[in-house]
Amino acid sequence: MCNANYIKKLVNKIIEKYDVNPFNIVNSLKRIEFNAQPLTKNINGFYKYISLNQQIIVINSELNKAEFIFTLCHELGHYFLEHKNTLLLNSSFTMNLKEEYQADLFATYLYYRYVKSFEDNDLFYYPSRAQELLYKLLNTN
Ligand SMILES: [Zn+2]
DSSP states (O other): OOOHHHHHHHHHHHHHHSOSSHHHHHHHOTTEEEEEEOOOTTEEEEEEEEETTEEEEEEETTSOHHHHHHHHHHHHHHHHTTOOOSEEEEEGGGTTSHHHHHHHHHHHHHHHHHHHTSTTGGGOOOOHHHHHHHHHHHTOO
16 A cells, blocks of 8 residues: 555655655665656656666756756655556656556655755745645645
8 A cells, every 4th residue: 555654654764764865865776777868848757667676767857956856756756666667757648647646745755855954945846746745745644
């Protein structure tokens, strides 16, 4: 089961083990090849599971800072939630998939923890689909 509470606990554990900064997390994961490149407009990024020892995360380099970081958190969600679909495109066409929803919940909480780690956290904004999920996450025990 992958409810909001489970995802919060998972994110807390990951932050304890690695770091709160999603860039530091992805760089400590040796199995993941991470890079940014220009993608078509409706794709924020993708996660590709090749094998147990090889996964790829690509983020659209055209995104603004907040969207870029949120998307990285989302793709990390696929990794930590052990989604094994060969290719998960982060685009408006796939928003209904259960795995996309779970990755968004994961991303929202990791992003929230990351933003909170800054004193000047007004510099960040929450992508619209994260705002609703954040409310749900913060009102779950
Ligand atoms: Zn996704």
